[in-house]
Amino acid sequence: MRVVVVGGGIGGLALGAGLRRRGFEVAVFDRDNDLAATGGYHITLDGRARSALGELVSPRTMRRLLASSSALRLRDRDALWDRRGRLIGRGPDLRDHPGIDVDRVTLRLLLAEEVGGDLYAGRTVTGVGTGDDGAPRVLFADGSATAADLVVGADGTHSLVARYLAGGRTNRPAGIFGFSGRTLRADLTPGDGDRLGTRSGMAVGPWGAALYVGFLDPVGNAALDAPELRMSVTTGPTYIWGAMFPESPATDSLRALRDGALRAALVGRFREQGWAEHTLDVIARADPRSVAAYRFNAAPTRAAELAPWPAGRITALGDAVHATPPTAGMGAGAAIRDAADLLHHLGGVEDGGTPTEAVGRFEAGMRLRGSEALTLAMRTVRLILATDTALGAAATALTAPVLAAAARLRRR
Template sequence: MTSTASRAGTAHPTTPTAPTTDPRVLVVGGGIGGLALAAGLRRNGFDVVVHDRDTDPAATGGYHITLDTPALAALRDLLGPDHYAGLLASASAVRRRPPDVWFDHRGRLLGDLDVRGLDPDSVDVDRTTLRLVLAAAAGDSLVLGSTCTAVERDPGPDGEVRARFADGSVVRADLLVGADGPGSLVVAHLTGRPASRPAGLTGVSGRTPAGDLDPDLARRLGPRSSLAVGPRGTALYCGYLDPAGFAVLDAPLGRHAVTTGPTYVWGAMLPTATAPAGLRGQRGAVLRDTVLEALRATGWGEAPLQVVTRADPSTVAAYPFVVGPASPREAAPWPAGRVTALGDAVHATPPTAGKGAGTAIVDASVLVRELLAHRAGERTLHTAVSAYEQDVRHRGSAVVQLSMGTVRRVLATATPAGSAATRVLLPVLAASTALRGRLTGGRGTSGG
């Protein structure tokens, strides 16, 4: 068997030592990161079990997910060729769509949108599709409908760890990994405090088939992603997803995508401090109408709101933006041991950078690599976990900083001065963009 460590080209000491016993690994949380870890460990023959409170892997929402080159390389190792091919067959190629653009709240084009960290080989995939592919790769190591209520450790560096569950069962392991997202119970056990804090924005997401939009608007939005910004800390992201038309891998028989036609996956952003009361308790058409009313009250026009107006009500859901530590010193601040964590449990990331899921996947890949080094006798379990956590601190905090840049820019328009400046400057910028487009024959910007 070729190890993930050797495939990744990671240099480890090669002096042979006594063989080690593989640790029994318990993963708490079956989101993207937890399932990716379980898939990678299972593929490499580790004894692993992942418990998740959901009863159906498809019971997930949110935006679509962008996977960049590091995330795809990690998935290639974690999944193996068959599951990885199924993922690519169900994904949409970023390189096949025009560059992203941004609009104002009245629907006026402002120019091209520079998305940091988005490389040409990136792909877009439904969150549901990705989770189902990962669940299939995790196989019988996944236990659904199982809610963790407590984590316990025996004294000493080699003490056994245990997780207690709502049904009264207790699962013992040599290594316990918290993949239970923001507000992680596992991280709270390690630190005694929350792992994340509110980022200041509340999001509402949904899905709208491109064919349900007016033809003029569909042409203006185009087969690309866009961000519309407005006054009072409001914004609207529209991501274009078409796994069939923009297929990464032309393999219709292997396609598992839940999106079957061109679709806009959108997300409205509102300042949490001024969002309508009870927003997060609403669902469906009621929530959609509440968001529309809130955006119209700040001056949004009907054209950019059409993706919200014509959304499938069953897909509309609200959620808070939360954020983890932006400093490596504050990330994973516990001493290395037999309990650790990954993904949003450590570095909760707002969706504004499109990096949260990919970072959790790379976390999983790094931990698998370190455990393979432990198996080879190159590291003790303690040093393997320590090396993994050092990597996570720096990568995770960098992504948190990137995602918060957009959050801060959106919230800057929520102040009276910022809102006034937005109302004055956006029309000027839109007029300048339109003039540049006319002078260059429509070549001044992608949206010209």
């Protein structure tokens, strides 16, 4: 059975790795020539995603991943702050949490090694369909084509494959633009480093302004103490932050800026909305070359609205189907779980089933996985958007001091 995977992101490479290990004939095509040139900075894999990945890659690759990852169980409890930097709440105890944080580049390179020669970089797919014999076909920008028994679109939010299947887009803008960057803990003042700590945190202010700060340390907080296996692109304690604002003409104007100019404009935008100066140091001291903008896109949260096509020999997974904002840290993990589940069901084809039957069972489970991730991610998106009204802004400003006072009392 020959499987063609369109897209060499996390989900596509994970599927390609699993198919190769199980002895399927597979080809993964990606338009990038440089797999290290990827968007995003780090991703979180919970216990389910870790388990799924273990079904797709070799034990040695899993060990290399863990040696290059930051363990959530070694972090402080997550925090919720207000715009003044006052603590207003904490997340759950992480001591027994199986999850990890890993650089997106690190994970992508590890998966690419597993796919090996079945990965074809620099190949842009321009079309998908079926040939005269009914077999799926993939068309390339150079005019060539290839046939397969099954085609899987793992080509992200703007998926060509999913658009072909659905007859249109499978997601829409969520109403928020994000701006991300990297800041070394060593570049912060001792006071700010102590306040942020070895944790991830979130602050939401009036008028839709929000700031997420994630802690990543694959050396000091390594999930597996095996320096000889380490290959993380992050080599010291680092904060990966994301600033969020509702879509508006003012936000759109920021998107045209780059590097230091964008960093300065973001700090200025938060200042205008009354954020305390010390809460903005993590942005002001960021590597200017790391600062970038991206739009939040989201598929429908209802499972019944995901993958709205009959099962066949062309399918899709990950963000191509259930595009998920990063506000729950579940998008990449859901794509990996999709890949493991599709591989599981394709195993039935070897026992006499058909690809269409396997795809039908896979898509039923994918709808549920995607709905779960989207529901959690959109809660935060809706919270941010709810503060972008006169009533929401006033409520946020009035309740923050009360919550901060209550948090202080709980710590006594």
